[in-house]
Amino acid sequence: MIWAVIILSGLLTFAARFIMLSPLAPKSIPDAAARVLRFVPVAVLSAIITPSVFLSGGAAVPLWDAQVIAAAVAAAVALISRSVLITLIAGMATLWSVGYFLG
Amino acid sequence: MTARAAFWRGVLDEAPLLIGVAPFGLVYGVLALASGLSPWQAFALSFILFGGASQIVFAQLWAALAPVFVLAGSVFVLNLRHVLYSAAMAPYFRALPLRWRIVLAYFLTDEAFAISISKFQSQPDMPHKRYYFLGTGLTLWSGWQLSTLGGIWLGDLIPPALNLGFAIPLTFIALVVPVLRGRAELAAAAVAGVVALLGQSLPWNTWIILAAICGIIAGWAVDKTQRGRV
Numbered sequence: 001m002i003w004a005v006i007i008l009s010g011l012l013t014f015a016a017r018f019i020m021l022s023p024l025a026p027k028s029i030p031d032a033a034a035r036v037l038r039f040v041p042v043a044v045l046s047a048i049i050t051p052s053v054f055l056s057g058g059a060a061v062p063l064w065d066a067q068v069i070a071a072a073v074a075a076a077v078a079l080i081s082r083s084v085l086i087t088l089i090a091g092m093a094t095l096w097s098v099g100y101f102l103g
Numbered sequence: 104m105t106a107r108a109a110f111w112r113g114v115l116d117e118a119p120l121l122i123g124v125a126p127f128g129l130v131y132g133v134l135a136l137a138s139g140l141s142p143w144q145a146f147a148l149s150f151i152l153f154g155g156a157s158q159i160v161f162a163q164l165w166a167a168l169a170p171v172f173v174l175a176g177s178v179f180v181l182n183l184r185h186v187l188y189s190a191a192m193a194p195y196f197r198a199l200p201l202r203w204r205i206v207l208a209y210f211l212t213d214e215a216f217a218i219s220i221s222k223f224q225s226q227p228d229m230p231h232k233r234y235y236f237l238g239t240g241l242t243l244w245s246g247w248q249l250s251t252l253g254g255i256w257l258g259d260l261i262p263p264a265l266n267l268g269f270a271i272p273l274t275f276i277a278l279v280v281p282v283l284r285g286r287a288e289l290a291a292a293a294v295a296g297v298v299a300l301l302g303q304s305l306p307w308n309t310w311i312i313l314a315a316i317c318g319i320i321a322g323w324a325v326d327k328t329q330r331g332r333v
Contacts, residue, residue: 002144005171009161009178010151016182018208020189021196029190036323040184042288043295043318045275047311048160050296051303052272058303067269074273078280084123087277088270095269 066102070095109231113238116222120214121246123274127155128247130270132254133261134159138166142255149251153244154212157181159271160311169308177311188216195223195232203233210240213278287329291322 019025029037053071054060061067074091081087104112128149135145140162148158157178164174188211196207219236223229261267283289295318302310 002140002165003147005174006144006147006151006161008171008175009148009157010153012175012179013152013154013157013182013185014209016179016185017189017211018205019186020193021204021208023201025193025197028193029186034187034190035326036319037183037187038326039287039291039319039322040180040187040315042279042282043291043322044181044184044311044315045156045279046292046295046318047299047314048156049272049275049279050299051310052269054300055303070269071272071276074276075280078277082281084274084277088123088126088273091273091276092270095266099266 064102066095066098069098104230106231106234109229109234110238113219113235113240114242115238116218117215117239117242120218120243124155124214124243124246125250125253126267126270127274128250129254129257129261130267131155131158131162132251132256133258134254134268134271135162136255136258138162140165145255146248146251149248152178153209153247154178154182154185155247156275164308164311167308173307173309173312177308180312180315184213185211188213188220191220192216192236196236199233207233207236207240210237210244212240212243215240215243285326285329287322287326290325291318294318294321 020029049071053067056065056067070091073094074087077090078087131149132145135148135158136142140148145162148161152158152161160177160181161174164177169177189208192207192211196204199207215236218239219232222235223232229235279292283292295314298317299310299314302313305313
C-alpha cells in the first residue's frame with residue numbers, strides 16, 4: 001500500500017518535471033497558466049512554515065517562544081544575506097540560545 | 104569546452120549548495136523514521152520522489168494517517184512548481200533525444216535548476232549544456248541520497264533536544280523571504296500561512312492543499328487587479 005503511494009507520488013513529481021520537455025509539450029506555458037504557477041512555490045512553502053513556527057504539538061505557542069523569535073531572526077537574516085546557509089545558522093543559533101535562557 | 108569539462112564545471116558550481124542540502128537531508132532521514140516509515144521506504148522516497156519539501160510533507164502526513172488522495176494530492180501541489188522549471192529548460196533541451204530528456208527531467212530539482220538556468224542565461228552559446236546540467240543534477244542527487252542515508256543511520260544518535268527539525272521551516276524561510284518583493288507575493292504568502300494555521304483541525308490533513316490553493320488564488324487575484332490598473 002505505502003509502496004503504491006510512494007510510486008504514485010514519484011510519478012506525479014516526474015510528470016511535473018517532464019511535462020514541458022515531453023514530445024506533447026506546447027512551445028511555451030500559456031500566459032494564464034504561468035500567472036497561476038508563479039505563486040505555487042511561495043504559497044506552498046508559506047503553508048508549511050507557519051504551523052511549524054506558531055504551533056508546537058498541535059497547540060499555539062506564545063509570541064515570545066524561541067521558535068517564533070528564531071523564525072523572525074531568520075526572516076531578517078534571509079532578507080539581508082539571501083543565503084540559505086547563513087539563515088539556517090542564525091535561526092538555529094537563536095533557537096538554541098533563546099531556549100537555553102528562557103527554558 | 105569538452106563534454107567532460109562541462110560536466111565537471113556543473114559539479115563544481117553545484118557543490119557549495121550541498122552545505123545547505125546536507126542538514127536538510129539528515130533531518131529528513133531522522134523525521135522519516137520517526138514518522139513510522141521503514142528505512143527502505145524512507146530511502147525509496149529520496150530515490151523515487153527526489154524532492155526535499157515534498158518528502159518531508161509525505162512523512163508528516165503518513166505519520167498523521169492521512170488518506171492516499173491527500174498524500175498524493177499534497178505532493179502533487181507541492182511539486183507543481185517544477186512545471187515552471189521544465190518550461191524554462193525546454194528551449195535548451197527540446198531538441199535532445201527523448202532518453203536524454205527523461206534523464207534530465209528526473210534531475211530537475213530547485214537547486215540544480217537554479218544553478219543551471221543562471222549559467223545558461225549568462226552564456227547562451229555554451230556548448231554541452233546537457234552535460235553541465237547533468238553535473239549539477241548528479242551532484243545534488245548524490246548529496247541528497249547520502250545525507251538521507253546519514254539521517255536514517257545516525258537518527259538515534261542525534262539528541263532530540265537540538266530540535267534539528269526546525270532546520271526545515273528555517274530553510275523554507277530562507278527561500279521564501281527574499282522573493283516576497285511585490286504585493287501579490289506577500290498576499291500569497293500571508294493567505295497560505297494563515298489558512299494553514301486555521302485549517303489544522305480539518306479532516307485528513309487537507310490543510311496543506313487548501314492553504315496552498317488559497318495562497319495561489321490570493322496571489323493571482325492581487326496580481327490581476329494590479330495588472331488591470333496599469
